[in-house]
Amino acid sequence: MAERGAHITTTSASDDRPSIFEVVAQESLMAAARPALHHIVKVLAESNPSRYGTLWRWFDELYTLLDWLLQQHYLSWASASFSENFYGLKRITLGKEVGQRNLPRKEYWKSLLLLVLIPYLRVKLEKIVNRLREEQDYSIQNPTSFHKRCYKAILASYPFVKLGWEAWFLFYQLRYILWNGKNHSPLLRLAGVQLTRLTMEDLHAMEKQEEMTNTLSNAVSLSQRIRSILKKALGAVALSVSSSLSLGVFFLQFLDWWYSAENQETLKSLNNLPVPPPPIHFELETYSPLLPKLKTVCPLCRKVRVNDTALGTSGYVFCYRCAYYYVKTHQRCPVSGYPTELQHLIKLYTPDG
Structure with missing residues (x-):
């Protein structure tokens, strides 16, 4: 039994097929970078919203x-994504020899689109579903309306769609481990490529490609030289970003672990926002365009507040309907500008109510 599963953790020197740990590690690299950068931007937005x-x-x-x-820089230079090149892997066309240097144009564009667009669409879909769940909890729509029924149908079907998506990836990983499949991910299959290890010939070829690019750039026309400069500028930006990611990748992974494991600390960071500046004194002749003079008037509709609701991120009070639709549209407090979600709306109960 141990001999049958030995290929899962060990590979021979002549085997160009990466182990399951290598391919999973390179996937987790970019998966850890996004939430860490997202948290950094969130802290910056909370400290200075404007x-x-x-x-x-x-x-x-x-x-x-x-x-x-x-990804465009690394696919054109190393025939691999950033994380794949970081772990010494490259992409080759399915059924081709390991010595293939560059990806064909068709496989190149499919790889680029799947690497970039699939994570973007997945994040957007999750945000839409989360927004629909919040609207289901906080909205004031008629429960028998058509939109309400559509929301319920989408929310009811989404867990099964997500389960099918995860099961699809799990099937490919099990096939890669147990039956020596060529791909550990269905996205590689859709792109028509498979992963293999970089060889010394590949490293020498990448070095020669850089030297040839520098040599040819000295003997081209003006238009071609301008295009070459623009391409080099984009490549330099991508290279500088990749270098900074390479140096800070373990720090980003630590941040991702820290803020996913310490949920209570994350909740505290959402609530411990800086105190907004005090409003302009209303007894003076000056007048703030954001706040009304009367304390019982809503800053948005400029009418006497109905169904008083405060924002937990800033403390300002509005009508419930005004605050709900403004936060739903802009995701921030209309007075202080702090990032705000629908769950930060707090109903205020008066003693005579």
């Missing part, structure tokens, strides 16, 4: 653009 609030609202798109530049 300066870093845009980074927080457009984090998914900015991260996807950065990931696109990074």
Whole structure:
């Protein structure tokens, strides 16, 4: 029995097929980088909403653009993603020899799209589902309306869709371990590639490719030289990002572990926001455009508040309907600008109510 499973943890020197631990480790590398960077941007947005609030609202798109530049550089240079190259792996076409140097154009674009777009779409889908769950708990829609029934159908089917997705990946991993499958992930299968180890010939070829690029850049026309400069600039940005990620990858993994294991600390960090600056004194002639003079008036609708609701992130009080739709649309407090979600709405009960 031990001999049958020995190939799972050990590989011979002549075997170019990576072990399951290598392929899982390279996948967890980028998976750990995203939540760590997300937390850093969140801390910056909470400390200075006016300066870093845009980074927080457009984090998914900015991260996807950065990931696109990074993966495009490594796929064209090393025929591998950043994490695969970090662990000494490369991609080759299914059924081809191990000595293949560069990916064909078709496999290159499929690999790039699957590496970048699938994580982006998955994150967006999870956010949509979480928003629908919050709307189901806090919304004031008619429970028999068409939209409400659609929300319930999506929320009821999503766990089964996620289970099927995870089972699909688990099946490929078990086949890779037990039956020596060529791919540990269905995304590699869809891209038409498989992973193999880098050889000394591959390393020498990458060094020669850099030397040839530097040599040819001295004997080209002006338009080609401009294009080469732009390409080098993008490559330099991707290389600098990859170098910083290489140096800080273990630190990012530690941050990911810390904030996933210490849930109570994470909840405290959400609630311990800095105190907003005091409003302008209303007895003076100056007038704040954000806050009304009367304490019983909602800052949004400028009418007497109905169903008083405070935001847990800033403490300002609004009408429930005003606060709900504003937070749902902008994900921030309308007065202080702090990042705010629907679960931060707090109902206030008056003594005579």
